[in-house]
Amino acid sequence: MDVTAEYERKLEAPDGFELPALGGSPLETRVFTSVYHDVADGSLARAGITLRRRTERGRSVWQLKLPSADARLELEQPGGPAAPPDEMRALLAAHLRHGPLSPVAELRTRRRGQLVSRNGTTAEVTVDEVAVMDAHRVSDEFVEVEIELRSGDPDDLDAIAKEVACAGAVPTGGTPKLFRALGLTGPPPAPAEPFEALRARLRAQLTEILRHDPGTRLGTDPESLHDMRVAVRRSRALLRAGRRLVASDTAGLNEELQWLGGVLGAVRDLDVLLERLHAEAAGLGGADTKAAEQLLRALERERRRDRAALLRALGSARYLTLLDRYQAELDALEPTGDDVSLDALAKRELKKLRRAVKALPENPRDDELHAVRKLGKRARYAAELAGHDTVVRRAKALQDVLGEHQDAVVAEERLRTLAAAATPAQALAAGRLVDRERVRLAETRAAWPKTWRRLARAGR
Secondary structure, X not given: OEEEEEOXXXXXXXXXXXXXXXXXXXXXXXXXXXXXXXXXXXXXXXXOOEEEEEEEOOEEEEEEEEEEOOEEEEEEEEOOOOOOOHHHHHOOHHHHOOOOOEEEEEEEEEEEEEEEEEOOEEEEEEEEEEEEEEOOEEEEEEEEEEEEEEEOOHHHHHHHHHHHHHOOOEEOOOOOHHHHHHOOOOOOOOOOOHHHHHXXXXXXXXXXXXXXXXXXXXXXXXXXXXXXXXXXXXXXXXHHHOOOOEOOOOHHHHHHHHHHHHHHHHHHHHHHHHXXXXXXXHHHOHHHHHHHHHHHHHHHHHHHHHHHHHHHHHOOHHHHHHHHHHHHHHHHXXXXXXXXXXXXXXXXXXXXXXXXXXXXXXXXOHHHHHHHHHHHHHHHHHHHHHOOHHHHHHHHHHHHHHHHHHHHHHHHXXXXXXXXXXXXXXXXXXXXXXHHHHHHHHHHHHHHHHHHHHHHHHHO
């Protein structure tokens, strides 16, 4: 199965649209048919995932597109009309629990365009004339311009998109063709009533878990795992912050989310640690770099074991039951009827953080700063719910500084443990790496009070 990162810009264009003079060479005109599939309740579409079978000149391939930071992961594998390949279906296990896949739309596309190269960046700029089919009848038509990166810097696509827009096209924000064909729009505005606003935000976290589940199973993009873990953490923080709004007992759901966060976190924490230490090891130079890399192989083996455990967890009945339970409990939530605002909930979490900071000694222990970081994260998520944007930004800044501090603490601890069983050359390299972590610790300890004061001012 081929996996590529897809960076693109999309624009809507009028009938008969012609590309401006971009200085590119013409591409061969193509005509292809795409049949999109989903489960009965539209779980893939809600998660921003598209699955289609594309046929062109007698060749049939299945294409799965997954969200991934500022790009999308495109997976492609040959296959016939009966069903997508098993390897692709396995990535969709969390969605297929809703039922079998079936066609939801058929699009026929005539594509023409140019291959444009500028400043070391190459992109395909194409005009797609799309017909939405209903059986053998055209039910709708639209024209879309795609600017897709082939090589180089994704940011260079913006300049090309601006020229295309000046010729009469309108940016669409990257909406997939399927969503346009089905008339799907973005999420509705958040409800004003506090209880419903909390429920809506929790629904969004469940959607995020499902959005990043396939990418986490695939394992080629660490950000999929990161985003899935964040959604689990946000879910727990929202359940905690919104306890005064919810009469239902969500303790069992919270425990299951804690389990899921644990298996995700074991792999994510090692991803962060290994990326950090590999970069530092490369800066040592010479024999020390080689010795450090040998030292880190133990962490890489641990990461492989933890990822295998994560995949077993995602394939378990416990995980699928958790997803069903999350949805069912959201639907069944009952309000307490308490007259409490989202502002009050956000201020309550910030007050807890303020008390914790005030109680710190002059020279806090590492674990005390880590506890403040966790309270800061809860305050940030409560502020997101209340729409306190300035507090959110400054809470994230505090979280980042204290997160860097905690990463340095963990890195030093792991290096010292590895050095205890290492060769003399490896232990020497580990010592040099520890020295660098000690510098980071000193820097973050000096920086966090100022970041906290900025947050405290915003909170007032």
